[in-house]
Amino acid sequence: MKPKLNFEWLHACSGCEISMLNWGEQLLDLFDQVEIVHFPLLMDHKYGGQLGEGAPLSLPEADIGLVSGGVAHQEHLQVLQEMRKQCRTLIALGTCATHGGIPAMRNQWSTADTLHTVFTAGTVDKEISPSSAPAFLDRVYSIDEKVRVDVSLPGCPPQPQLIGAVIKALVNKDAFQLPQKSVCETCPTIREGKKKMAPVQRFLHNADYDRDQPVSEMQCLLEQGLVCMGPVTAGGCGGKDTPLCLQARVPCRGCYGPVQPGGNQLLDMMNALASNGIDHRALVDRKSLLRFSGAHGLLKPARKKN
């Protein structure tokens, strides 16, 4: 019997799923080996209260479940819990699922403030949202904050080959190893130390490089004064090759989340800069360094000052 696969998406953009589809023809081989029993993006499958009959949410049983997106409201939570219940192995797919991702940026404000800003500010509407809409949680959670997760596969989106490799390994019950190191591991730029690092520059500033030379002839972008999040960010976006942003000669934005489980990209980056004698206060909107990893309680509304 073929192993069964469940897919779900929560507070997500479908980028992770699209990335998976980008695996190309190899995906077809994979689909031969498995039976997909639930995949809202690709398959019509009614569940929960969606037909209006008020039945309890129910998902089919599966060997492997993949969840993208974070947890922002009650329905996300319900779906997630049902996924956990039905799936023997649960994969958090993409940075929203693993670290909150972009939606978790709203964790720097309270839910009430967010709803107000989004729905009522500048309009005549008094109601924030219809009362039938699911209740919002106090903040956006990564899925491992709510249920046990067996495999965390970060990335915005995760590299297609990596998703495929993980599913394949699980299906074949092979051992697999996710990248443990930071983006710098596969970054071939020239590094000499940060002593001569230029003052921190805005992101719109271009890197200094010779377009006829390979990336390995370019000076480390951080050493050029660009806030490259490489050192504090989990690697893997380029597979064994040069990290994707670096291939494009722009600094890493940190989309794979912290290199350390439980790490804090903002703090780690600021600390690394301060330790090297760089004025960390020159950084504009430092909270944006948590743009991909605001869950786990890292981004919080500022404390009210009395």
Added chain:
Amino acid sequence: MSDNTMSGAVMVVGGGISGMQAALDLADLGFLVYLVEKTGAIGGAMPQYNKVFPTNDCSMCIIAPKLVECGRHPNITIMTLSQVVDISGQAGDFTIRVRKYPRYVDTSKCIACGQCSAQCPKSVDDSFNSNIAKRKAIYIKYPQAVPLKYQIDPEACLRINQPGACGVCAEICPPGAINFDDQEHDHELRVGAVVMALGFQTFDPSKAKVWGHGIYPNVITSLQFERYLSPNGPTDGILTRPSDGEPVKKIAFLQCIGSRDKNRCNNEYCSSVCCMYAIKEAVMAKEVNPELEVSIFHMDMRTSGKEFDRYYERARSEYGVKFIRSRIHGVEPKGTKGDLRLHYISPQGKQIEEIVDLVVLSVGLETPDSMVKLAETIGIHMTPDRFASISAFMPVHTSRKGIFTCGAFNGPRDIPQSVIGGSAAAASVSSLLASARNTMTKTTPPSIELDVRLQEPRIGVFVCHCGTNIAGVIDVEELTAYAKTLPQVVHVARNLFTCAQDTQDLIVQQIRDNGLNRIVVAACTPRTHEPLFRKTLKSAGINEYLFEMANIRNQNAWVHNQEPETATRKAKDLVKMAVVKVATQTALKPLRIPITPSALIIGGGVAGMTAALNLAKQEFHIHLVEKTSQLGGNALHLFQTWNGEHVPRFLKELSEEVLNNPNIEVFYNSTVVEVAGHVGNFNTTIKTGTNRKQTIEHGATIITTGAKRYIPEEFEYGKIPKVVASIEFDKLHMHNETRVANGKSFVFIQCVGSRNKERPYCSKSCCTHSIQSAIKLKKEVPSRQIYILYREIRTYGQRERIYNQARELGIIFINYELHGPPKISREDTGVLVEVWDHVLHRPLEIKADMVILAAATLASPEAVELANMFKLPLNADGFFQEAHAKLRPMDFNVDGIFVAGLAHYPKPLEESISQALAAAAKAGRLLARKEIALEPNTALVDPERCDGCGLCIDVCPYLTIHLVTYQDDDGSVKKSVTINQALCKGCGICQGTCPKRGITISGFTYNQIEAQIDAALCTELTPEASL
């Protein structure tokens, strides 16, 4: 003498702190040491004390590691119950007959279980407890004794006095160690040199009836008081009246009992230590009971040592100890309840009667008759005060070549002076026997270490009571029970003193029995005791770094002593923190690097030259850096030592010897400008007179940068030409300049710039100096009127003799106080000195032809820069701060750097020379090792995590981190960093920078610290609970 006749063995006679220090230094300098002790255990007087001044450290706690070290050292043979009978031969080749008295207990069998003592029916006065408690006829001297073996007192034992009687100990002794037929044996030992550290006894006040000691039970000696206060004493540290056990409300300390006294005894000298120990005992008693009234009756408070005056001042102002300047000549009973009556005359001249509960006699130190006799037998000269006769220039040399001396046998002195003496004697022996170094020593085979890498942690926790220091506050039973519940803890034990030798053996046994592979000791601070316990782990065959301490004394019991429950809870956290930390500790091996066998000595004064010459004779190369164009330093201004020895001649000979020694290279007009490297391999750059920079490689550093003199701003100095400082006066006096030659009236003013608010310390040598000048003036022209205006006369030790001589010659001593200094004004051709006379109780006007100011000794201002370069601390007065005031008086916490002379604190020449020799011993001990094992707590790169991002490279203060590229298994090029282990100091700045835990300090890894945090907070939070 040809080399092959020199013996590489040394005998140290006396197992007190001074003898122990000499033995330890000698053993590490490459000599085999016989440590001969007349009692059943080494330790001398220190184990009897409760606390030591001025640090208030628990005496037992600081001496215990030394006891253990002596007991363990492969090159120290301890001979207890032994006495030297005679010494024949000559320096380098002595034959010594040692008589070993019977112990009646086979030390190879005794397991110190104590059953014999428990069953022994005979009790006698316990001299260790100053006879305020009893001990059995079979006993150990004190619980932490080394060696920890029982002994039978043949005078008390029933069986030995009557064959056939008793014998119960022999019947019950489990290993059958009792041997009533034990006999005395004479041993003949061949040694190259002898160190006499014969020690002292305290004066017995019961011989003179006036103080009522031995008559009134509430009159006790200071040593008895010490035993009452001591938590391991017979009363567990609780002080009550000996007569009726009632609480003590009022105590009087009487100073100078058996000191500074020619009438009731023949001890003319000052015992040097009693003022400080009386203050200490008073403060300790007040700490336990602040309501207590404590008065100290004294003649002068002689608190001339480092930090002593501050201690004195704190006792007065913070603790409210009363100091009354009056010598009490008798103690009488008041009523029949045990109260005591004292009579004295107040500073205002009134007769006062005082009733107290307890009188403590501050008894002085003296040389026991038996030791005087031994000195006679051996043929070493003694002073009239019955101490070893020594020259200030050779302060540890007896009159017989090859026989050295140290400790209180050289004159009454405190612990640091005794420690310095011990090291100084070792240095002197080492230079004499340099050619025989390492000819008799054993080398220890490398210990076989259990590989625990693949074992699950099996943690043993040892909870120390520290007497009552910990157990008096923390519920140690509850703590022990808690420790047993912690993960991976398989064995928990409690000990009265975990640092004692017997406990070390016990720990080793328990490690083996329980298969422990990681140890936690919950006791005092790792800063003092970690090395000891690491050695214990080593001897148990496990890596010494698989160890952690929980500081439940200094950082818990002592600082929360009013909150036993909270402190117990905290102790649990601290133990848990240590347990989780040690669980992931890995075995480490020290990095061994060769040592550059030379020393850099900074400062070419007497201390610097003495150290240089000693080390040069020990066959090490010396770089002596002097900032001026001349050797000699401050001693160039001195004319004589306190006992009249001629300084300029000595200085000339010393400089010549230094300049002629091929092992010494002198750099004049030179200063240190840059310091790099570390213990064993320093690279110091000096700037020489020609402004050239030169880098010197050396293994050890000795700082002897001296001090400078205070230029008075008071007493019209510099305004009236007849007011001069003592150093200037000496020169005028020597040349018999007209001001001196024609002078009929001279006034010396003491403590000019010393002992005031700005400089609350004593310059130590000025009292003696002024009195010597005064005596010379008086002897030249007996009609001269000479006045010494003083705050306290501090002619400590045998210097008291010249104070007495001065008074006998008619020199007038007038006391003044800090708040009422003398007033100086110009009058006609002379100087008018006005001062309040405390004896006559009226102002006094003296017309002086010359006023001599005893100006303070100040720290050298250059010390600041040097301290910064070498990373050394200075005290509040700007003098170099040694590692420990008591037991490490010339060391720093930075390895390989030592201090001696005035750079450490003002002191007379002989003490500078002693300290210089002691520093040379320490430096020699290091250089003789040839290689050094560096602390392995350095940064380690985790190849699983480091990806060579390079964030850590420029944060390293020692530039030890470098980026490297390598090829991984797939052949792709990867980056990482490497650390130069020899340069890494383990500061962890890299660890604090790395965002991926790619670099970590062994012993302080990120994971360990995080585990400690979690344990401290006892985290049991679930994700839900953290919402």
Added chain:
Amino acid sequence: MNREQKIIAFCCNWCSYAAADLAGISRLQYPASIRIIRVMCSGMVHPEMVMHALAQGAAGVMIIGCHLGECHYIKGNEMALARAEVITDTLEDLGYASEQFQLTWVSSAEPERLVEAFRNMCGRLAVLQSEQSADHIM
């Protein structure tokens, strides 16, 4: 909150840890909520350790190093100072009160200063806590 309020104090081996030992020798008393973690240098403490302690429920965190210019490792305390700015800046970002963190300099000979710092920290946190519980009631 019934949990015991605790303060994590990272103490440098060369100065504040020694001062803490000395405080014991002098029997100076201070609040028992202090949990000292011995580090070799204040520059060893990664800001994440501070955050971790707060996240795990520490009421406050202190880093206590040698006076500037007296670092045993030349510049570890300067590093700690630079990081302290990062920590205080981000504390508020991350929803903590900046009062919950304190960087202090104490030499090995200043046990009184250390005890004073401990007491001040405890006092400050008590004020903070009463403010927060007042907020909670409102």
